[in-house]
Amino acid sequence: MNTLRQVGRRDALRGVAALAASLALPSITHAQPAARVIVVGGGFGGAACARALKRIDAKLAVTLIEPNKTFTACPFSNEVIAGLRNIEAQQFGYGKLAAEGIDIVAQAVKAIDPQRRAVMLADGTSLSYDRLVLAPGIELRFDALPGYDESAAQKMPHAWQAGEQTLLLRRQIEAMEDGGLVAIAVPANPLRCPPAPYERASLIAHYLKSRKPRSKVLILDAKDNFSQQRLFEKAWNELYDGIIERIALSDGGRVTSVDASTNTIITEFGDHIAAVANIIPPQRAGRIAAIAGAADKTGWCPIDPVTFASKLLPDVHVIGDACLGGAIPKSASAASAQGKACARAIFDLLSGKAPETPKLSGICYDTVAPGYAFSLAGLYQSKDDIFAEVEGGGSSAVDAPREVRAREAEAARNWYTTITEETFG
Amino acid sequence: MASALINVPKRAKRGDIIEIRALTSHIMETGYRRKASGEIVPRDIITSFTCRFNGQEIFRADLFPAIAANPYFSFFTTARESGRFEFEWTGDNGFSQTASAAITVE
DSSP states (O other), X not given: OOOOEEOSOOOHHHHHHHHHHHHHSSSOXXXXXXXXXXXXXXXXXXXXXHHHHHHHOTTSEEEEEOXXXXXXXXXXXHHHHTTSSOGGGGEEOSHHHHHTTOEEEOOOEEEEETTTTEEEETTSOEEEOSEEEEOOOEEEOTTSSTTOSTTHHHHSOOOOSSSHHHHHHHHHHHHSOTTOEEEEEEOOSSOSSTXXXXXXXXXXXXXXXXHOTTOEEEEEESOSSOTTHHHHHHHHHHHOTTTEEEEOGGGTOOEEEEETTTTEEEEXXXXXEOSEEEEOOOEEEOHHHHHXXXXXXXXXXXXXXXXXXXXSSTTEEEOGGGBOOTTOOSOHHHHXXXXXXXXXXXXXXXXXXXXXXXXXXEEEEEEEETTEEEEEEEEEEEEXXXXXXXXXXXXXXXXXXXXXXXXXXXXXXXXXXXXXHHHHX | OOSEEEEOOSEEOTTOEEEXXXXXXXXXXXXXXXXXXXXXXXXBOEEEEEEEETTEEEEEXXXXXXXXXXXEEEEEEEXXXXXXXXXXXXXXXXXXXXXXXXXXXX
């Protein structure tokens, strides 16, 4: 489901360039002591990469730096918000990775010195590497939306990094009186998991329909079009007619500021006072990317689409939501595929081989109600120095019968079991 | 779908610099695209946007095919007296749209 397929064909020119670059490194050849690879960030991308490195070559010294002892997964966290699932079903530890010989360091990174190839930790210690993989995910921009800072997020949750914020939004919806308005502010692209705001709106509407039937969901959107739009809109007509309303960019839906003291959301053409305000702010690559100097002025990290090597720093690779992945969506599935492909490329580079051009697959399920889901599968390959979508992907049919939606809901659960087992189990 | 949206402050102090926003839904078809059959898709754009305050023109823009769908204008003016802003969009195929909003200047 979330497989990484290596294709046999090589990008000859790129391979030669990468080979030359790897030979230029002074100290890494087969005969040397085990190469050291540090992975920063233990989400779907980083954990998959660390694991794949160790499985490709058990002699590699692989360290995973992640300050949180427990990882809380975003996929399916919208079901937690809607009261359909407990947060514990989203949480995973790193015990199995440690048992495979991956060194788990539960600390925050303070600084990275790419010249000395060293990572400085919060406790003052320093770790050196031959190759560094950054998988820092996203950072929410508390400087991008006037009125929305970290303290405002305690009143108007973003719930865009799973954990306490997910539970806060759930409690607010549970405490809301019938007849209340739940507003969801959606930023422009790029954002983590592009269809997730609409899945969230759907599942909140599912909760309201049975528990608080006079309540509504209002989506204030900085986009005109969104991923899987026709499928979502069909589902909303079928299931949530009169419950979900969306104001698109060209209808004045872009949020320009918020006032947390009154729970007011201000758009270009009007104000909305919400009982529950879920503000999803603009995002950028996780904090570590900027500290390392791997992010460019977009806030994201430019990479080589064959090796995931940073275009700004030597010996550093960036995977997952933090990288500029071209057509690849910022999703758990894509991050996992990138982590595994990056591990293969690092192994090849360390062994003096030309890395193969990876073909990545990603799949994204959207659940709009229990037993009603659809999906989007994509295949991606490097083209003109960026990842582009290639033939072979596909979306659920808009006119599919409900049995198909029910089967896809089952497939979505199986996908989650598989990817979490593969990454953490 | 709202066809024209405007945002004018309801009140302002005399001398305040105020922001005015106007957006109208329009396809802004460039006239350069072709259908699968090879025929040109005819041009259909807004060609002019005007804002008047108490009858006097205060802002005008000419629009061209390179401007994206649903053109959005934001501009500033000084609040001098109470009155009414009138907005007018005109374009190809006899397109015409108007909107207005009042402001109280204290």
